[in-house]
Amino acid sequence: MKLFKNKKGMSLFYVIIMMAVVTALSSAMIAAAVYNNTLARLTESKFERRIELDQIGEDFLGGRINFEEYDTIYEIETVETGIIVKKNNKVLFTVKKINDKIIAWIYGEE
Numbered sequence: 001m002k003l004f005k006n007k008k009g010m011s012l013f014y015v016i017i018m019m020a021v022v023t024a025l026s027s028a029m030i031a032a033a034v035y036n037n038t039l040a041r042l043t044e045s046k047f048e049r050r051i052e053l054d055q056i057g058e059d060f061l062g063g064r065i066n067f068e069e070y071d072t073i074y075e076i077e078t079v080e081t082g083i084i085v086k087k088n089n090k091v092l093f094t095v096k097k098i099n100d101k102i103i104a105w106i107y108g109e110e
Helices: 007-062 067-071
Strands: 075-077 082-087 090-098 101-107
Touching: 007 082, 007 090, 007 101, 067 082
Parallel strands: none
Antiparallel strands: 075 082, 082 090, 090 101
């Protein structure tokens, strides 16, 4: 008979436990969504920087690079075989060509 008298107390206990489980799962889903959103923004900004560097490399290979245009953002050094693009003394991008043939298209530190 005691089993039937305790049913109300046990169901309240199960409800509290289920609320805690639902709250924990909801928190985990929100944390995962925030993390993925942050990761997507970082990936997008990295992709946009690569597009800028690619444009510099394409302008160099096409012979139409304007050093003054990029001078405010990047430090561009010309070497015998190509160019080196730096920002804050970190090499971001290197293009090397010999006889109009591309031998290196290298991304550096981000």
